[in-house]
Amino acid sequence: MQAITIAAPGGPDVLKLGAVPDPIPRPEQILVRVRATALNRADTLQRQGLYPPPPGESDILGLELAGEVEAVGSAVTTVAVGERVFGLVGGGGYAEKAVIDARMAMPIPEGWSFAQAAAVPEVYFTAQETIFTLAGLKRGETILIHAGASGVGTAAIQMARETGATALVTAGSAEKIQRCVDLGATAGCNYKEQNFAEWVQRATKGRGVDVIEDFIGAAYWDKNLTSLTPGGRLVLVGVMGGVKVETNLGLILRKRLQVFGSVLRTRTLADKIDITRRFQASWLPPLAAGRIRxxxxxxxxxxxxxxxxxxxxxxxxxxxxxLEVP
Ligand SMILES: NC(=O)c1ccc[n+]([C@@H]2O[C@H](COP(=O)([O-])OP(=O)(O)OC[C@H]3O[C@@H](n4cnc5c(N)ncnc54)[C@H](OP(=O)(O)O)[C@@H]3O)[C@@H](O)[C@H]2O)c1
Structure with missing residues (x-):
C-alpha cells in the first residue's frame, strides 16, 4: 500500500508518499481501507522525532481514520466487510490501509462524509475526557478554553454550549475569536494583545472561571491559577508553551484548586474502548443530530x-x- 513515510525526523518536507507493507489485522482487529484521516498537533511532534508511538502501535502517523472495512480478524463478529466506520487509532492513519480494534470502530452516521467522520475522534474524545470525565463541567458553570480555534477547542466550545455552560476562549486573532463566538463561545480574548487573566476577571465580574482547558502549560500556569474561582479545576491537555514552572503552591491551597493532566494516546486499549463507548452514549447522538458538528x-x-x-x-x-486518501 501507499503511506506517508518519514525518511528522517525533521521539517514538514520529510513527509513523502511511499510503498510500505499492508498491515495485517490481529484476530480482534479489522482492516480499513482509509478514505480520510486528520491532523493533530501530536503528528507534528512525532514527525520531528519528539513523540514516538507507544509500543506495539504503527509508526505511521495518523491518530484517527474513516473508511470502509476491507477485512475482519478471525474473532470479529460485530463488524462486516464493506461497512463505513470511523475511530481513534494509536497510529497508522496516514495510509491507504490501517487496522483498528473492532470495539473502537464506530459506524459512520447516515449522511456523513468520510472527511466529517475523520474530523471527530481525537478532538471529541479529548474534550469529553478532559472537560467532562475529569473536570466535571456542569450546566451553569463557566469554562475558559485556551486555543479556542484549535481542533480540540472547536469541539470543546460546542460541547460546553450543548451542556448549558458558558464558554470563554483565548485565540491569536480577532477573526479566530469571532469564529469561536459564532460556534457558541460567549466572548474571547486575543492573548497576543491582552493579559488573559485580567480579561477573565473583567469578563466574569471578578469571580473567575470554574474550569480551564489548557494546552499551553508553563507559559500560562500562573495566569491560569489566578483565573480560577475557588474550587476551580484546571485540566492540562497540552504543553505548547513549555513544561517547567516555579509556582506558588499557596494559591492552590487557599483556593482549593484541582489540577488534572491527561493524555489520550498512551491510555490502555481497555480505557480507549471505554472512552469510545462513553462517546457513543453521550456525544455521538448530538453530533449525528447536527446540534454539534x-x-x-x-x-x-x-x-x-x-x-x-x-x-x-x-x-x-x-x-x-x-487528509483525503484516494
Ligand atoms: N492530552 C491529549 O490527550 C491531547 C489530545 C489531543 C490534542 N492535545 C493537545 O491539544 C492541543 C491542541 O491540539 P489540536 O490538534 O487541536 O491543535 P491545532 O488545531 O493545531 O491548534 C493549535 C492552536 O493553538 C494555538 N497555539 C499554538 N501555539 C501556541 C502558544 N505557544 N501559545 C498559545 N497558543 C498557541 C494556535 O492558535 P492561535 O492562532 O489562536 O494562537 C494554534 O492554531 C495541542 O497542544 C495538542 O497536543 C492533547
Missing part, C-alpha cells in the same frame, strides 16, 4: 501531508485539517 478548516490529498503540516505549524487552521 465537526469543524473542518481545509482538506489536502494524502500525498501533500507535508503542506498540511506546514499549514498547522503556521497556526492557520480553525478546526481540523483533513
Amino acid at each position: 465537526p469543524i473542518i478548516d481545509c482538506r489536502f490529498p494524502l500525498e501533500r501531508a507535508g503542506e498540511a503540516h506546514q499549514y498547522m505549524e503556521d497556526n492557520r487552521n480553525f478546526g481540523k485539517i483533513i
Whole structure:
C-alpha cells in the first residue's frame, strides 16, 4: 500500500508518499481501507522525532481514520466487510490501509462524509475526557478554553454550549475569536494583545472561571491559577508553551484548586474502548443530530501531508485539517 513515510525526523518536507507493507489485522482487529484521516498537533511532534508511538502501535502517523472495512480478524463478529466506520487509532492513519480494534470502530452516521467522520475522534474524545470525565463541567458553570480555534477547542466550545455552560476562549486573532463566538463561545480574548487573566476577571465580574482547558502549560500556569474561582479545576491537555514552572503552591491551597493532566494516546486499549463507548452514549447522538458538528478548516490529498503540516505549524487552521486518501 501507499503511506506517508518519514525518511528522517525533521521539517514538514520529510513527509513523502511511499510503498510500505499492508498491515495485517490481529484476530480482534479489522482492516480499513482509509478514505480520510486528520491532523493533530501530536503528528507534528512525532514527525520531528519528539513523540514516538507507544509500543506495539504503527509508526505511521495518523491518530484517527474513516473508511470502509476491507477485512475482519478471525474473532470479529460485530463488524462486516464493506461497512463505513470511523475511530481513534494509536497510529497508522496516514495510509491507504490501517487496522483498528473492532470495539473502537464506530459506524459512520447516515449522511456523513468520510472527511466529517475523520474530523471527530481525537478532538471529541479529548474534550469529553478532559472537560467532562475529569473536570466535571456542569450546566451553569463557566469554562475558559485556551486555543479556542484549535481542533480540540472547536469541539470543546460546542460541547460546553450543548451542556448549558458558558464558554470563554483565548485565540491569536480577532477573526479566530469571532469564529469561536459564532460556534457558541460567549466572548474571547486575543492573548497576543491582552493579559488573559485580567480579561477573565473583567469578563466574569471578578469571580473567575470554574474550569480551564489548557494546552499551553508553563507559559500560562500562573495566569491560569489566578483565573480560577475557588474550587476551580484546571485540566492540562497540552504543553505548547513549555513544561517547567516555579509556582506558588499557596494559591492552590487557599483556593482549593484541582489540577488534572491527561493524555489520550498512551491510555490502555481497555480505557480507549471505554472512552469510545462513553462517546457513543453521550456525544455521538448530538453530533449525528447536527446540534454539534465537526469543524473542518481545509482538506489536502494524502500525498501533500507535508503542506498540511506546514499549514498547522503556521497556526492557520480553525478546526481540523483533513487528509483525503484516494
Ligand atoms: N492530552 C491529549 O490527550 C491531547 C489530545 C489531543 C490534542 N492535545 C493537545 O491539544 C492541543 C491542541 O491540539 P489540536 O490538534 O487541536 O491543535 P491545532 O488545531 O493545531 O491548534 C493549535 C492552536 O493553538 C494555538 N497555539 C499554538 N501555539 C501556541 C502558544 N505557544 N501559545 C498559545 N497558543 C498557541 C494556535 O492558535 P492561535 O492562532 O489562536 O494562537 C494554534 O492554531 C495541542 O497542544 C495538542 O497536543 C492533547
